[in-house]
Amino acid sequence: MIPAQATRPVEDVRVVVVGAGFSGIGAAIRLREAGFRDVVILEKASQLGGTWRENTYPGCACDVPSTLYSYSFAPDTAWSRVFAGQPEIHAYLRTTAERYGLGDALRCGVQVRGARWDPAAGRWLLETSDGPYRAAVLVLATGPWHVPRHLDVPGIEDFPGPVLHTARWDHTVDLTGRRVAVVGSGASAVQVVPAIADRAAAVHLFQRTAQWVLPKPDLPVPAVFNRLLDRLPGARTTLRGGQYALQEGFGYAFRHPPIARLIESGARAHLRLAVGDRDLRESLTPDYRLGCKRLLTSSTFYRALAQPHVHLHPTAVTAVHGDEVAGADGTVTQADVLITATGFRIGELPLAQRLYGKDGRTLHETWGGEPQAHLGTTVSGFPNLFLLLGPNLLGGSTSAITVLEAQLSYLTAALTHLDRSGHQVLDVRPAAQAAHNTAVQEALRTTVYNSGGCTSYYFSPSGRNTFAWPWSTGRLIHRLSRFDSDSYVCDTPACASPEPSPVPAPTTRR
Numbered sequence: 001m002i003p004a005q006a007t008r009p010v011e012d013v014r015v016v017v018v019g020a021g022f023s024g025i026g027a028a029i030r031l032r033e034a035g036f037r038d039v040v041i042l043e044k045a046s047q048l049g050g051t052w053r054e055n056t057y058p059g060c061a062c063d064v065p066s067t068l069y070s071y072s073f074a075p076d077t078a079w080s081r082v083f084a085g086q087p088e089i090h091a092y093l094r095t096t097a098e099r100y101g102l103g104d105a106l107r108c109g110v111q112v113r114g115a116r117w118d119p120a121a122g123r124w125l126l127e128t129s130d131g132p133y134r135a136a137v138l139v140l141a142t143g144p145w146h147v148p149r150h151l152d153v154p155g156i157e158d159f160p161g162p163v164l165h166t167a168r169w170d171h172t173v174d175l176t177g178r179r180v181a182v183v184g185s186g187a188s189a190v191q192v193v194p195a196i197a198d199r200a201a202a203v204h205l206f207q208r209t210a211q212w213v214l215p216k217p218d219l220p221v222p223a224v225f226n227r228l229l230d231r232l233p234g235a236r237t238t239l240r241g242g243q244y245a246l247q248e249g250f251g252y253a254f255r256h257p258p259i260a261r262l263i264e265s266g267a268r269a270h271l272r273l274a275v276g277d278r279d280l281r282e283s284l285t286p287d288y289r290l291g292c293k294r295l296l297t298s299s300t301f302y303r304a305l306a307q308p309h310v311h312l313h314p315t316a317v318t319a320v321h322g323d324e325v326a327g328a329d330g331t332v333t334q335a336d337v338l339i340t341a342t343g344f345r346i347g348e349l350p351l352a353q354r355l356y357g358k359d360g361r362t363l364h365e366t367w368g369g370e371p372q373a374h375l376g377t378t379v380s381g382f383p384n385l386f387l388l389l390g391p392n393l394l395g396g397s398t399s400a401i402t403v404l405e406a407q408l409s410y411l412t413a414a415l416t417h418l419d420r421s422g423h424q425v426l427d428v429r430p431a432a433q434a435a436h437n438t439a440v441q442e443a444l445r446t447t448v449y450n451s452g453g454c455t456s457y458y459f460s461p462s463g464r465n466t467f468a469w470p471w472s473t474g475r476l477i478h479r480l481s482r483f484d485s486d487s488y489v490c491d492t493p494a495c496a497s498p499e500p501s502p503v504p505a506p507t508t509r510r
């Protein structure tokens with residue numbers, strides 16, 4: 001159990017949000033707008049930003065257009081590019097937090113070490129680096145793409161040069177004239193390789209699996225276009241709607257693999273236009289259905305690989321011997337700098353090991369390696385706990401912010417339900433959670449994520465897809481647009497209130 005702390009008296013807060021990335025900032029804004037003023041965000045880092053504070057590697061940018069990869073309630077930003085870069089997205093989050101006056105809610109430099117449900121008090125007790133907190137509601141906004149997955153091969157610790165994970169970039173390392181080995185070929189690799197290729201003497205990309213890559217229309221946005229968006233009523237909403245529809249088109253294809261196959265011809269044509277060398281093209285052609293792994297976009301990746309000083313090694317890295325990087329195919333390459341673009345430990349919620357539910361078991365033990373939740377948000381046995389961007393909510397096409405905002409509607413509706421019904425505690429019924437997850441797994445079977453012939457981070461080690469939502473985003477928004485009180489047990493037996501709880505109008509509550 002979590003040891004008692006004696007640093008200061010327990011601080012009582014109605015809602016504690018853990019993490020100040022897009023999810024935590026969005027949650028605090030929406031909760032306050034809905035009248036829940038007593039909200040605190042605990043962020044372990046010295047400033048807000050999450051993903052966009054931590055990923056500062058060259059070329060880092062979003063791959064969903066910024067007008068969609070931003071809050072719908074704070075759309076009026078003059079993005080400089082269709083797909084904004086990391087500094088601009090981080091600045092957007094800072095300005096939005098300021099604009100919504102979150103200063104008093106945000107506590108940076110506070111790490112949540114664990115929490116346990118106190119059934120007698122009907123509260124979460126949190127152990128943090130700032131002392132103990134007691135919260136009626138706990139919102140975990142700790143992010144799926146947060147804990148870097150490091151390259152774990154023999155000899156890596158003896159590599160004589162710098163080893164940089166893309167999420168832990170060291171800007172003091174100068175790549176000019178250096179031989180750089182990049183390990184990994186996913187979303188970060190396709191951004192970092194073209195961004196460093198012009199200054200490195202040589203770039204060696206170790207690719208375990210080829211990826212489908214579509215062109216990225218990453219154009220600068222002229223100031224006049226931004227002014228037009230400001231002046232024309234409804235223009236931003238229309239643009240956002242159009243982008244949403246486009247992303248949904250990909251989502252539709254991922255649910256209907258024969259259509260995903262059609263998009264493959266576009267990706268193949270993109271590859272043919274950029275890479276003349278037949279062998280290189282072959283090595284870059286995936287052997288699974290498009291969409292099975294996250295679909296990548298870049299108009300510079302293939303062109304970078306076609307340069308003579310950039311070398312593709314279509315093999316996994318198996319060992320490092322001094323400054324030599326060895327591939328499974330016997331390739332040995334000398335490098336001065338090693339960049340690991342090896343992604344994140346998706347699906348492993350670090351706090352899960354220190355989060356004790358009502359039967360005293362941790363979330364980690366309860367899940368047994370297969371994270372699941374009711375509508376990706378609540379977990380049976382963990383009352384008044386809400387996971388943001390939780391299991392089986394995302395897909396290969398949607399903006400995470402769209403999913404997040406749907407969850408925030410559900411969260412505010414749930415808290416409104418508690419207030420209206422006079423209850424303090426809600427816990428999702430095991431049967432409701434199980435029924436939802438059975439339906440999810442059944443629907444996933446025919447999607448390209450499950451049937452496309454690849455392995456991906458969508459799957460737990462046991463082979464269960466714990467990441468993807470199998471239906472349209474519209475259906476996700478609809479399911480989360482009202483609080484389904486029948487699926488819950490409250491602190492008194494009857495949980496249902498006479499009326500359903502829609503997204504509440506702004507008022508002031510504690």
Ligand SMILES: Cc1cc2nc3c(=O)[nH]c(=O)nc-3n(C[C@H](O)[C@H](O)[C@H](O)COP(=O)(O)OP(=O)(O)OC[C@H]3O[C@@H](n4cnc5c(N)ncnc54)[C@H](O)[C@@H]3O)c2cc1C
Binds near residue numbers: 052351389
């Ligand atoms: C390079 C990159 C590009 C991406 N591009 C896109 C894109 O184009 N479109 C898209 O939809 N998604 C994209 N994503 C996914 C992206 O992570 C999400 O869209 C979104 O930013 C997640 O926000 P979050 O707030 O949930 O998590 P995060 O941004 O990861 O924030 C979590 C926060 O929680 C804090 N925290 C964690 N544990 C604790 C603790 N114990 N105590 C206190 N604080 C804690 C962390 O410090 C962090 O600040 C991208 C991800 C990466 C890495």
